[in-house]
Amino acid sequence: MIDFGYGITRSNRLNLDEADLTLARKMARREKSFGTCIGCGTCTAGCTAGHFTAYNPRKIQLMILNGQTENLKEDLEKCMLCGRCQMLCPRGISLRSLWSKLYRALDAPHKTPSVTRDIF
Amino acid sequence: MGHEKIMGHDIDNTGTNPLTGRRRVWKEYQKVIPSDKYFYVRSCIRQNIFPASEVHFLKIMREALGKDVYENPHHTTCSGIGYHSDVVPLETSMTIVARQFALMAEAGYENLAVSCITSFGLYTEFLETWQHFPHIRERIAEKLYRATGRELVLPKCVAHASDIIYALRDEISQKAKYRLVNKNTGEPLRIVEHIGCHYAKMFPSKGVGGAEYPCVLSGMVDAWGGQIVDYPERRQCCGFGFRQYLVQANRGYSISNTKKKFDSMEPYHPDAIIANCPGCPYFMDRWQYVIAEMEGKTYGENGFGIPVLTYEELAGLVLGYDPWDLGLQVHQTSVEPLLDKMGIEYDPSQKYKGLDGKDLGRPEEPRVLKTELCPHCL
Amino acid sequence: MKNIVIIGAGVAGLSAASILKEKGYDVTIIEKKAYDGGNVASWDRLFPDSRRASRLIDDVKRPLGDGVTIHYDQSITSLVKMKDGRIGVKTDSLETIHADALLVASGFSLFDAHLKEEYGYGIYDNVYTQADLESMFNAGKVLTRSGDAPRRIGFVHCVGSRDEKVGNRYCSKVCCVTAVKQASEIKQLYPDAQVYCFYMDLRMFELPYEDMYFNAQKLYGVRFIRGRLCEAAEKMDKSVVLKVEDTLAGQTMNLSVDMLVLMAGMRPASDTTRIATMLGLHCGKEGFLTPVDTFSRGNETEVDGVFLAGTCTGPKTIPQTIADARSAAICIDEYLKKRKK
Known part of the structure; x- marks a missing residue:
């Protein structure tokens, strides 16, 4: 290899054609309000965890839709499941339910509120 | 709602008492609070962290106001x-909740008085769930019967104990020995109220005044001569939040939330904080010490903290109960600044004496947060 | 001479009346308020060309002359479809009028901003609606409650619109443009003020609106922040703290303003359901009246002789309302001509 003093830069773009959308499809099946977000950011503005960290419930939904799921588990660790996002959402998205189902889909059992499962 | 009413929002700078607006909201969220005949259920943790609050709720109800409140061991x-x-x-x-209701019915009571906010939220949540999903209620009734032989009877009314004190605030005011007034200046004391999240945030219609502008505590403060402080972070969580506190790794959220609230209320120079939740007064009291140790920051006057009281403790002070009988020596943030402002007589030498007169031992002096203000107690 | 009754002396009712009068009908308008012009009467200036609202109402009313009777302060007590095809219209103090055709132009009410409790309307000193601000413009004085000139003003779009939590899922259409208009007007009044608009989507759908948006940025330096407030709270100095996410930057922020203006959306007028029930008209799930077909028969109802115009069928701008009212007038004319034969 010759060092020319410069390199070939790889694309910084997300290639949606090649993105792995398994999780997005799974979530769409499991939570019917998933995918109805209009991105107004009220959830994030009111998020108690988002006040102190970069946690952004609005963005998490987009990242799932874009297949960017590598760091999702760590991001979700920041959520305290207080449910304020759900109270605020103008689209009426069941965000707490969405997070719970997401924990399960990502196999994050220590955060899975198993106790409410299956009663209804 | 007609257009006229909206236009009627006075923009002409006349008659704009902001309370008018709040009263309007409060009218939407009034609940029926019977003034007598309650079955009382205690909290798991309050007896440890504010040991005399529940006792004094019973004392105030039974002895000062002559009400019938029953407790089943x-x-x-x-x-x-x-x-x-x-x-x-x-x-x-x-x-478990169904069993509590059954116990109440067996004792001949229809009104539940709940000490804890989490319990109140849970009872409310379950009653709502059972109303909307009757098959779940039936299943639970069956489980209750199989496990205990008891019948599920739903309560007529579920009131948080603070609802009841709110409903009786004027009766308490009439018997008041002290008022929430600074005896040196004659000015009303500035009180911050903090409402537990599970009180009305899940079911706004179940709390007096709703979720955004609850009046359950501010009503007491008004009736007893104080002045309520509304500050920008008033509606925020105190920081307890089970997930935030129970897992040590998350505890930073807890103290950060509390600090956010203290930073926001600081410019108003509150004389005291009252709360109606087990966790809130505990965290707002104890975190003041931790914040002082971590960052050297204190929020009261002259290096002291802001005294944090339960509403029963405040009602007890107003009615003239001894501060040490009310358990105020267990607070980490000294309450003496408030006692002195209210002109309450107390014996500093009795502060750390138990009911039997034996010494309880003195807590270690914090490095930063100043404690035990009064000139004659040091 | 055929007799037509119009419910509502707003822009729609007045516009339809002028055409019907021109065509030689006997027109009576029943108005529940003491004045005509409807919601527009409380406005100062109108988008897109800043004409006076009062002038618009005069323009719409002028052709009526003395030929049209307007009964003010009347509330409808009964509407009955009679056997002879006419409609019996009864109010609390008038004799029953037997109308050959009835035009419902009952309009809209502004969403009650008190219902978004977290924004503190009616609670905090310096939270207003766009209607309050119009009244201030009308009075020639835009000041905070304490009488000071505001230095920072925030506009919140979509208050009570596109909001599942208050049961209004639809877009009220005119609020975005109104906010842009008012933001620009504030800057004309206070060139040094900092003005923010908090929006979810900016709906600048007619030809001149995009230019208004462009000018708000270019001439007036209005800052558009794409994000919806989660709450507003009052500070000690009575300014209002806003909590919002700038969604384009992905950044949560707090900021304070001296005046917060809520762009309250459109709701069907309070009498809409009552009128619909009396006549057997259809209301959609949002509560607005539904015509037979939104494409081709937007002014007709399932009830013979009963027609619809204006914002009683859904949010509209004033030009759309006028066009809709004229179209309704033509439908009524055609209907009555057919019946004569």
Whole structure:
């Protein structure tokens, strides 16, 4: 290899054609309000965890839709499941339910509120 | 709502008492609070962290106001703390709650007085769930019967104990020995109220005044001569939040939330904080010490903290109960600045004496937060 | 001479009346308020060309002359479809009028901003609606409650619109443009003020609106922040703290303003359901009246002789309302001509 003093830069773009959308499809099946977000950011503005960290419930939904799921588990660790996002959402998205189902889909059992499962 | 009413929002700078607006909201969220005949259920943790509050609720109700409040030693935890921290399944919690209701019915009572906010939230949540999903109620009734032989009878009214004190605030005011007035200046004391999240944030219609502008505590403060402080972060969580506190790794959220609130209320120079939740007064009291140790920051006057009281403790002070009988020596943030402002007589030498007169031992002096203000007690 | 009754002396009712009068009908308008012009009467200036609202109402009313009777302060007590095809219209103090055709132009009410409790309307000193601000413009004085000139003003779009939590899922259409208009007007009044618009989507759908948006940025330096407030709270100095996410930057922020203006959306007028029930008209799930077909028969109802115009069928701008009212007038004319034969 010759060092020319410069390199070939790889694309910084997300290639949606090649993105792995398994999780997005799974979530769409499991939570019917998933995918109805209009991105107004009220959830994030009111998020108690988002006040102190970069946690952004609005963005998490987009990242799932874009297949960017590598760091999702760590991001979700920041959520305290207080449910304020759900109270605020103008689209009426069941965000707490969405997070719970997401924990399960990502196999994050220590955060899975198993106790409410299956009663209804 | 007609257009005229909206236009009627006075923009002409006349008659704009902001309370008018709040009264309007409060009218929408009034609940029926019977003034007598309650079955009382205690909190799991309050007897440890504010040991005399529940006793004084009973004393105030029974002795000062002559009400009938019954307690059954067989009642248990509502299991809310376990439910919210994912160790008790929903059905188990529901059956436990169903048993409390059954105990009440067996004792001949219809009104439930709940000491804890989490319990109050849980009872409310389950009653709502059962109303909308009757098959779940039936299943729980069956489980209750199989486990205990008891019948599920729904309460006529579920009131948080603070609802009841709110309803009786004027009766208390008439018997008041002290008022929430600074005896040196004659000015009303500035009080911050803090409402537990599970009181009305889940079911706004179940709390007096709703979720955004609750008046359950501010009503007491008004009636007893104080002045309520509304500050920008008033509606925020105190920081307890089960997930935030129970897991040590998350505890930073807890103290950060509390600090956010203190930073926001600081410019108003509050004389005291009152709360109606087990966790809130505890955290707002104890975190003041931790914040002082971590960052050297204190929020009261002259290096002291802002005294944090339960509403029963405040009602007790107003009615003239001895501060040490009210358990105020257990607070980490000294309450003496408030006692002195209210002109309450107390004996500093009795502060750390138990009911039997034996010495309870003195807590270690914090490095930063100043404690025990009064000139004659040092 | 055929007799037509119009419910509502707003822009729609007045516009339809002028055409019907021109065509030689006997027109009576029943108005529940003491004045005509409807919601527009309380406005100062109108988008897109800043004409006076009062002038618009005069323009719409002028052709009526003395030929049209307007009964003010009347509330409808009964509407009956009679056997002879006419409609019996009864109010609380008038004799029953037997109308050959009835035009419902009952309009809209502004969403009650008190219902978004977290924004503190009616609670905090310096939270207003766009209607309050119009009244201030009308009075020639835009000041905070304490009488000071505001230095920072925030506009919140979509208050009570596109909001599942208050049961209004639809877009009220005119609020975005109104906010842009008012933001620009504030800057004309206070060139040094900092003005923010908090929006979810900016709906600048007619030809001149995009230019208004462009000018708000270019001439007036209005800052558009794409994000919806989660709450507003009052500070000690009575300014209002806003909590919002700038969604384009992905950044949560707090900021304070001296005046917060809520762009309250459109709701069907309070009498809409009552009128619909009396006549057997259809209301959609949002509560607005539904015509037979939104494409081709937007002014007709399932009830013979009963027609619809204006914002009683859904949010509209004033030009759309006028066009809709004229179209309704033509439908009524055609209907009555057919019946004569």
